[in-house]
Amino acid sequence: MWYSATVFENFRNGFTDVVNILRDKEDSSDEEEALFKKESKDESDDVTKVSNLSTFWNIFNANQGVVILTMPFVVLCGGYLSLFATALVAATSNYTSKKLIKCLYEKDPDTGVLVRMRESYEEIGEAFAGDFGKWMVYVAMIVEQLSYCTLLLILCGSILHNSFPDSGFDKTHWSMLAFVLVIPNAFMMNLSQVAWVSLITVLVGQIVYIVVAAYSFYHASRWTVTETPPFEMGKFFIGMGIVVVSYSSQPYMPSIHGSMRHPRKYSTIMNATYFSITLVKIAFGLIGYLTFKGETQQVITNNLPHGIFKTTVNMGVLILALASFTFPAYTVFVIIDKITLRRSRDWLLRQIKRMKEMRHNDEDDIDDDDDEDDDDIAESKNLMEREAEEATEKPSHLKRAFVRLSLITMALAVAIAIPHFGLYMALVGSFTGMCLSFIFPCLFHMKLQQNEMKKYEFFLDTAIITFGSVSAGVGMYYSSLALVDAYSGVN
Secondary structure (H helix, E strand, C coil): CCCCHHHHHHHHHHHHHHHHHHCCCCCCCCHHHHHHHHHCCCHHHHHHCECHHHHHHHHHHHCCHHHHHHHHHHHHHHCCHHHHHHHHHHHHHHHHHHHHHHCCEEECCCCCCEEECCCCHHHHHHHHHHHHHHHHHHHHHHHHHHHHHHHHHHHHHHHHHHHCCCCCCCHHHHHHHHHHHHHHHHHCCCHHHHHHHHHHHHHHHHHHHHHHHHHHHHCHHHCCCCCCCCCCHHHHHHHHHHHHHHCCCHHHHHHHHHCECCHHHHHHHHHHHHHHHHHHHHHHHHHHHHHHHHHCCCCHHHHCCCCHHHHHHHHHHHHHHHHHCHHHHHHHHHHHHHHHHHHHHHHHHHHHHHHHHHHHHHHHHCCCCCHHHHHHHHHHHHHHHHHHHHHCCCCCHHHHHHHHHHHHHHHHHHHHHCCCHHHHHHHHHHHHHHHHHHHHHHHHHHHHCCCCCCHHHHHHHHHHHHHHHHHHHHHHHHHHHHHHHHHHHHC
16 A cells, blocks of 8 residues: 555655765765766865755756746646646656766776766757757757846836836836846856856745745635636646746756766756755645636736735845846857857868968978978968967957847847747747757757667657657647737737
């Protein structure tokens, strides 16, 4: 029976193991961990690595954000079935994250030890299909992160409009004001600056979530679980698009895994983290919906009664949105810098190849005593070297800031054109979210790990690719229809 002593004993032992792992307690009998340590080049590297508990919080934070505030709207869209679907999306995202990490490694044919050969999502894409695979990942990541920046500007506009409804400003005007406040992000040039903003995001986020949850519990008398939310297929897929966005953390996983002191514990920590964040999302979505039912708005704080309480909470959400803007924006900036430097490096390699070919031809055709020709060759070589050096120089801070400012201006333009937070989020989740979270990891795993795959993994990967592709198409269709209807209503 499910309540037998054996079941509870196994549960207790499993829970104890997870706690010990988070406390960085090592099991000396763990042969895999020992094998991994033999593979390590320098034991002193552990000093710069993060603990298992820090890894837990890194993954937890990568899967929360302002999207949690839309979870009650997800329940409104899909009914109680959306809660089960949220758990299913979480389990699938957990699985694909692990398979993506496997693609970072290759087994050494001589020693049988797994060696990390790649460092990022785009490098996995490059191993999958060369430049096409790399650019496939680049484009999806840029579109997704810029779209997330757009969502945050829309959220700021919605929050400020609902906080000050008599100001005479509409959502687009408030989004423009928020754009002015995020301009300093264009001048952030290192990760240490981003880290401080991320700390603010975590602290403010927890305060907002707790306050809203406390308000919902205070009005628990309104809850009627037996009142089932209406189910509509189109709205259900809109809600699922939002949920997929909330679990689109795969692009960050290679760096999180690379920062771990005990990478072999990644799988267990992933299970614990995804279970925890999913429990939070389901609980928040359920109590938020039960409190406001059919009146639930796309951002739950807009349901709070007008007054100083709502304004204060919404100011917290505003700070959360502005602080959350930094990380996706910086991610896009880093990708653009990578592309620019990669193109310069490729150009330099072509120039070096040309110089070698020219030198080889000249050695065959030119007499060694011809000093004039030698001088011409040397001058041409020096000129090409100067051009190569200029091409590989890092762009100035001003030039980089201009490019970055242009990118976030694009995000503002979309926010003004489509001022619907939840619906646009659903569209993004149905497109890039499905690709980066479900489809790409399974495709890459099926090719790069085909010799190590088990039969059930092949069928599971195939099922996820099929599910992701169909859901992406259906979700984009219904999200687009809903956006058209909403846009027509606004105008």
